[in-house]
Amino acid sequence: GENVEQHPSTLSVQEGDSAVIKCTYSDSASNYFPWYKQELGKRPQLIIDIRSNVGEKKDQRIAVTLNKTAKHFSLHITETQPEDSAVYFCAASSAYSGAGSYQLTFGKGTKLSVIP
């Protein structure tokens, strides 16, 4: 099955700096890579996702890059703000379960702290 490794486990940055979180996956058939943000005591929420036919996707201050050959993908947050402080999870999926469902394998998460 799929295995997703995520680094670093914790990351502290100064407000305004950039943050980068990296993930690797094992299954070359994986073709969907979402990133979720989970604030303390709250539910995970999707912040950005990318399909394997795209190398990069950007949404305002966040971007995701995908290197299929190396089987890794990264989350980039620019101009970080205190409200970016949360745990970020990457995930990969190669298994389409039928009608609207994907089986996601998650990384262990990165706790990002943005210091004002």
Added chain:
Amino acid sequence: ETGVTQTPRHLVMGMTNKKSLKCEQHLGHNAMYWYKQSAKKPLELMFVYSLEERVENNSVPSRFSPECPNSSHLFLHLHTLQPEDSALYLCASSQEEGSSYEQYFGPGTRLTVT
């Protein structure tokens, strides 16, 4: 609360008890999931239902029994649990929309097994 709701939010049960967790999605999605979230571990997929049919059971012990009576409701029946089953249990739902299969999570049920 809209989107995906879960009840109860907190549950304490003994190892010999039987209880059920409930999830309801108000998004018109056709896939629903149960995840287990433990400290310092990744989110673990437990069960997937697509169009009310179970499509995946990731080697989950039989003391966890899911039920999906319709596309909006998902249950997780619990019996003779172990202390290591204490965790946050998250429900999610999804629907293909364009190139995204965003899974919308509920707030979770914090389960403590004593």
